[in-house]
Amino acid sequence: MWAWFHKLSSPKYYYEWSGKWLPWLGGLTILLSAIGLYWGLVVAPTDYQQGESYRIIFIHVPAAWMSMFVYMVMASAGFVALVWKTKISEIVVSECAVIGAVFTAIALVTGMLWGKPTWGTYWTWDARLTSELILLFLYFGVIAIYSSIEDKRVAAKAASMLSIVGVINIPIIHYSVTWWNSLHQPNMEIISDKPSMDPSMLYPLLIMAIAFKVYFVWVLFMRIRNEIISRERATKWVKELVTAS
Amino acid sequence: MQEFFYMDGKWMYVWSSYAITLIALVLSIVFANSRKKKLLKEIEDSLED
């Protein structure tokens, strides 16, 4: 196991290994989102309270979950980058920041488009909304630090540190709806005897959540591979790779 | 069918959120792909010199 991890931290080995996965990840993303979208938009019944506008949940909640999940992946990679100083984990930090910012922006925008017809406003300075906005700024901060320092090894170190400090925001986002009086509805209970969602709506939501996760791995792999080629362009294996193709 | 697109009057909110999400996610893939092509071409050109 450890030997395999060690091998994977070599850019050349990682590049070859991840290349095999790309078509599967892409195919699975398309398949799962096709099923999830059809189920969520066509098959799933309307909500007793909100009617049709609740259907935004099938992208809003998966995007919001991903915004936090990607952050944890980024911070973990940042920790590995600081302790073991592997190049791959440094790359994971910078690439996760971009993808995470996209997911966070999607969660915020779809949330606004959902808030207008249900709550009556696009935005309110509610604890959940504010902490999610801070998450977006944290991602921007990591991106800004990484791109403002020219020496990429130093840049990755600084970006990793910020990403680790920012982890404090993740439990704040999660518990914001419990700790403060929030307009945002409480967290859904999914693993319980009485889930907060009818199965006819919960299954498409879970499928969309898995689709978003697979998509994340897909894009992350693509971006890591690009960064590897860019950083290692002077090495023999990259030159061989280019001449072979 | 018309009813499906109408979304009980909420079509603007529902469809624009789906459209924005789709565009953002597809563009991320397209950008990653075009960067790869650009990088490979750059390296190839530098090898020819």
Next chain:
Amino acid sequence: MRPKRKQRLIFITILFLGFSSAAALGVYALQKNKTYFHTPAEIVAGNVQQDKLFRVGGLVVEGSVNRFSDGVTTEFDLTDTSGTVTLRYKGLLPDLFREGQGIVAQGKLNADGIIIAQEVLAKHDENYMPPEVADALKESGASHPDNIPKKNY
């Protein structure tokens, strides 16, 4: 300035700006939530000054919604079960506004003790189900746990 120092300066500035804006946003949000939030019971008890902007949360009292003849003004009662206040709002109400619904409003108290609301927002819970299931639940007598207001709603 040497480039390395310049980089460090940029780095520290970004870090500082990011943290301070995040902290300012957080404090701003909490301030708005805590200081300006009152329950109907607190308002009945006279804890709120006239002409001061605040927020109030509660449930719309069944049968209290009164739409004025001008077509845009609505008056309704809001309760947290220990106190009831009357709100007047001129404007379009959110879709989810209905009797028994939890709402959050922002406004000022007028001389007659009526809250003139500037904004009325509907709060909904985290339960999602088809209408048939909701009806069945209602018939079986199961009360909706989230329709019982928490302290500030």
